[in-house]
Amino acid sequence: LEIGAYEAVRALDEKLHYADRAEIMEELSEELRQTYFELLDFEEASEVLEEVGSELFSELIEGMDEEKRSKVIDNMSQDDIVDKLSGLTEEKQEELLSYMDEDTASEVETLLEYEEDSAGGRMTKDYVTLTTEMTIDIAIEYLRQNAPGAETIYYVFVTDEAGILTGVISLRQLIVASPETKISEIMNENVISVYDDEDQEEVARLFSKYDFMVMPVVDKEEKLKGIITVDDILDVIEEEATEDIYKFAGSSDLEIYEEDDASWLRVVRSVRSRLPWLIITIFGGLLSGSVVARYQGTLDANAALAMFMPLLAGMGGNVGTQSSTITVRSIAVGYVEGKEAVRTFFLEVATGFAVGLVCSVIVGLAAMLTNSSTVISLIVGIAMFSNIVTAAAIGTLVPMIFKKLGVDPAVASAPFISTTVDITGLTIYFSLATVLIGKWMI
């Protein structure tokens, strides 16, 4: 790069948002990255660092000179620093902590101790608090001075002298109130908070229910410990949805990778996540096979029965997966509680009934067209209907029972349900066939 090109890059760059710059950085070679990064002043550098992944963060921090580094770290949002550090090994964490001043390092260390997916792990300590006794004009002046370091000043929490959370006030309220009013007179005392060990999914649910911008995090003594802002919650909601989807497919959140993870690591994680479910499928499949073996006599005598095995097993699996997916998701977003659960069960079975009627007629007719034995067609049709209703019932009940037992309903994954339904479906099919063929064909 020549000097002219530098300037061109700079000029272009100033129009770009930091998130876009970070994306460009990830694409560059290490050398170009360093060169480019050195062009940024400390404010720009810290904004870009907030947006990059853990690995790149550590690489860039290490490449800086000491003075710039301390300024950059000071300017970064604390919860972002914690986020990057938690993606690194302990040695790396120690090393990076040693670059920070004592206060920041100890705050970051406290935050690192929380579970990553708890309220404590998501919160930041970059906030300002007001006290009940302040007047509005003093409070505004206080905010003016302390605003630069804080994550948000649009909603400010109020504590008493002991640090116990007592209220919340919006900047909007502060601005429209008369200067000599006391905070305690206009603050909202019914402030909804979360405990620091609360699961992030529950925190996200509260944000979404109450349309919050920010929420206070307290310890068991109601002392204010930190705040969580809504921008972090967007990520949580997306992450939790991805986790549910992965679990559903018979995998796990282990597979949610960072873009800079090595290829072999991703394969190892994928195999580790998926293999357990597949091994369960193997045993389920062998069980289904033993059902077939048990009715080998019926099958040998009526070779046409084999032809409809894949169809029956496949339909059962799909109907079961539909019911269980929708039930698991409905539980996750809070639709299925109390008497709603009973209603949902009956609605799913009713759906199974309707779907079963349509499908069994189609399949029965198709069987007659391809095979022409009325008895076999009848057997296939009746088995299809019973199979679909059973699959819908199993798909709905299993996640509900798991939920009741305190097991994650998402364990009722597609592989689990379709394997279970394969076994019931084949049993229904062959026992029906054995009985009816015995009755009607002799």
Place this chain on the structure above:
Amino acid sequence: LEIGAYEAVRALDEKLHYADRAEIMEELSEELRQTYFELLDFEEASEVLEEVGSELFSELIEGMDEEKRSKVIDNMSQDDIVDKLSGLTEEKQEELLSYMDEDTASEVETLLEYEEDSAGGRMTKDYVTLTTEMTIDIAIEYLRQNAPGAETIYYVFVTDEAGILTGVISLRQLIVASPETKISEIMNENVISVYDDEDQEEVARLFSKYDFMVMPVVDKEEKLKGIITVDDILDVIEEEATEDIYKFAGSSDLEIYEEDDASWLRVVRSVRSRLPWLIITIFGGLLSGSVVARYQGTLDANAALAMFMPLLAGMGGNVGTQSSTITVRSIAVGYVEGKEAVRTFFLEVATGFAVGLVCSVIVGLAAMLTNSSTVISLIVGIAMFSNIVTAAAIGTLVPMIFKKLGVDPAVASAPFISTTVDITGLTIYFSLATVLIGKWMI
């Protein structure tokens, strides 16, 4: 309820958040609901109305006297009104619009014309704008007067005289700047906006990428038309994830119901959403059946082959579903683009390879234990391995190809993939069996 009880309810109630009050209202009988609702002043009533469903909204609005109604509507957030109205029939919409003053009614009507899931459908017109020529002190005074009606004043957009969006300024910047500075001097000119016809999913992606609190919506001439706040985006992200999950199970967003939908309506929607995929499954199943029929000779000669059919089909289906689910989700969250697609494909196939090795050994050994013919065990093992690798490849490729063709990748749903993989799996199994048994057993 006696007077004493009234007071108790009121006292309890004042501590509750509006979202909780709305939840309680949904549970009450119609009569109690009206009684309770009449106890609220117009500010409380409007907050509660923002939180209830469409049906209840229309019931409560109709039950109010004219004076309170106009105050309540005036006090409600406009995007919430639009949200409720869009859930009602056109006649109901007309009726409710007639209760509003002319300005509000015409703004609401404009918003109702946008697609519900577009930026225009999600935006509100309750906002204040500043102009470039204002000084800070005038701007603050202007905000102070206009704040009560606005959805947010923490980030305020700046327009020129023609109404064209030219910048953004935060309340924080306004408060720390000196009073005689001009807006144009300190505003941020690189404001990221969305067009009014942009899809809500893309809007959510931008919010999440840039950590925005609010985004401006413009028309094709860059004129500011409305704003979208982050609280509405939380719902969008959750809704889109649910939609993806439902599509994945071979259903559709039609099934995302409102809590007060009638039971029969939910069943009809479920059947309509799921049946198409199940009918595809039927034809896929018949095709699989025709594969079995084609190899009936091989099957008759080696009855033990039938026993492993459910296992092979089931494993293929599950591996294919895992790969396709993870690929569809990775595409949705933006992980799989350009050369990442090629890498993802190879990683999935590598995973299939590893998983296939482990599973084929287990299945081969299990076959030897239960059946004892070495040839059949070998056939089952080899078929299992090929089947898993093929399933992983199909599960990854199909959503990518759909994406390339401009089809929603989520169409590669679990029923679709498992049906496809059933056919390839059985073909591999029986053709291998026919060839190998012919070679080794004669």
